[in-house]
Amino acid sequence: MGLCRRRWRVLGFALGVLFFILIIHIHVPKAQKDVTDDDIMIPLKSRHKNQEEYIDKRGIHVVVGHYLGDEVPGKTTPNLTHELLNSNGYSPQPHAGEMGNPVQIPAWEAARMQQLYHINKFNLLASDRISVNRSLPDVRKKQCQGKDYQVDRLPSTSIIIVFHNEAWSTLLRTVHSVINRSPRRLLKEIIMVDDASERDFLKKPLEDYVAKLSVPVRVIRSDVRTGLIRARLLGAQVAQGDTLTFLDAHCEATTGWLEPLLSGIAEDRTRVVCPIIDIINDDNFQYVRSFELHWGAFNWNLHFRWYALGHREVDQRKKDTTKAYRTPAMAGGLFSIEKDFFYQIGSYDRNMDVWGGENLEMSFRVWMCGGSVEIAPCSHVGHVFRKSSPYTFPGKGGVGSILYRNLARVATVWLDDWADFYFKMNPEADRVRDEVNVRERLVLRNRMQCQDFQWYLDNVWPEHFLPTKDRFFGKIRHEQKGGCLQKPGIIGTASQPTGPTVIKDCVIEAFQPQLFVFTKKGYIMTDESVCLDAPDASSSKDPQVRIMACNELPRQKWTYDEPSKQIRHVQSGLCLDLPSQTHPDTLSLQLCDSTLRSQRWIFEDVKWSRNQ
Ligand code: UDP
Ligand code: MN
Secondary structure, eight states: OHHHHHHHHHHHHHHHHHHHHHTEEEEOOTTTOOOOTTOOOEEEOOSSTTEEEEEOTTOOEEEEEEOOOTTSOSTTOOOOOHHHHTOOOOOOOTTTTGGGOOOOOOGGGHHHHHHHHHHHTSOHHHHHHSOTTOOOOOOSOHHHHTOOOOGGGSOOEEEEEEESSOOHHHHHHHHHHHHHTSOGGGEEEEEEEEESOOOGGGSHHHHHHHHTSSSOEEEEEESSOOHHHHHHHHHHHHOOSSEEEEEOSSEEEOTTOHHHHHHHHHHOTTEEEEEEEEEEOTTTOOEEOOOSOEEEEEOTTOOEEEEEOOHHHHHHHHHOTTSOEEOSBOOSSSEEEEHHHHHHTTOOOTTOOSSSSHHHHHHHHHHHTTOEEEEEEEEEEEEEOOSSOOSOOOSTTHHHHHHHHHHHHHHHHHOTHHHHHHHHHOHHHHHHGGGOOOHHHHHHHHHTTOOOHHHHHHHTOTTOOSOOTTSEEEEEEETTTOOEEEOOSSOSOSSSOEEEOEEEOOOOTTOGGGOEEEOTTSBEEETTTEEEEOTTTTTOSSOBOEEEEOOOOGGGBEEEETTTTEEEETTTOOEEESOOSSOTTSOEEEOOOTTOGGGOEEEEEOOOOTTO
């Protein structure tokens, strides 16, 4: 008896520990999806008693919250029962969300709204109130609306939608928006690939429903969770159209979305064409048009990012705003590609799991092996961007190790010398580097006689901020203070990023916020396409030096005078100096004086590749 009770106590203790582990949540921006628990570098002051915040070694602001999360019943938590997860709550209300308008949930339903939010990590209650046939505004530019795409001459397409535990309303709104807003003759079929979903309503009810639609819809299923990459390959395998058009399971196509994609391919079958991805707000399902002034690329951690268009593309758009423009990388979820070209160019790396990295893999491969990746500005498709993933990342190590493994594959196959740089910046990926076997993909690259990554950087993304052989890469040290130039943790807003330029104690070599490149053109750049800038150099008597989005304007140009160790601002002729009294939080520009110790800077190389 006594022994028995003791066992229960031990079991209870073990459960308690497990429970504690379960409720630790790491909040990083969705785009990163990294695991950062071993990254603790600089603790910040805690905002809440039970939260830790710190800037990790990449300069990412991380909040570790210890709170009662999704899995815990009672309290603030959604009690996600089997019954609830398996019920289809779709019940459209008159006018809700029409014309892309937001849906407001009344206060008395807030608790239910929050509970349901956790199922898909978007406002499911709001989505379920909006018709799967909701209307949307025509968000295209006038010039686009007037364009004749000669539909009769365009190739047909198979729409491929992969999904894992998607909500009924978002999934079917994707399907209906495609049917409602595409020329019928271009739609060969819609292929829905179920990646081992666990919801009852996604089984027979889905098949019965889609059988009645006016376009042939096939539902194919993977019995085991195979991940979005192999799920898309399953869909492509059975596709009968001339082209493949991939969509996420929570999209809404707008008027005229398909013609520009297919017309780009009709002109040149080696193009991979993406729409402008508009935003369906994850809280209220409002349709928000995105700007057409960005292209896709990636940061030092191989995370996909939107950055300001390159100059060649801006110039092209001035001549013709309807023309597709080139992009270094694609977001990955939404694009069209000719079916034969898809296979010719190596389809996907089928050894990539679950989510992530496949978009960069395809972008590098297509560019380097003879194709191009483009954005058709006349094609607008909405996508629900989520702040976190609703689904599991099965296997040892979870999201972190899966993503790093995928990215290690991308780096090893396509990045040449820059693979060393990626692994140096990302020790978590370095740790799994030896576990991945990419022989087949290297054979493919060799067989197709692809260009190298240097070619890609020079020709496709000359505005990049990676180190190269003819650029300085390393730390910029202030001789007198001993500290290093550091990019601030948070730089303004996405559209107008600006932050102070500061000197901080120099820390470990690979601390990203203290690493800069100095380009031949005179730009001092760092990760995320930000540059040392002096925005008020010509208007102020006491100019401040800021870190801002790189814009290739003359005011971002600098030269280094080796003998005097001064960093000179080209446009004003002034020199980089310590903060002035009026703006003590950021570096300043002062009249150059080679006797001033406060104007002396030392460039310290950091090795980034073994072949340097
Ligand atoms: N998906 C899948 N299997 C997985 C993970 C994702 O089929 O293991 C699907 C998912 O349902 C979605 C698409 O792949 O339709 C892209 O995933 P998600 O929307 O989560 O990616 P994000 O848009 O956040 O990058
Ligand atoms: Mn998505």
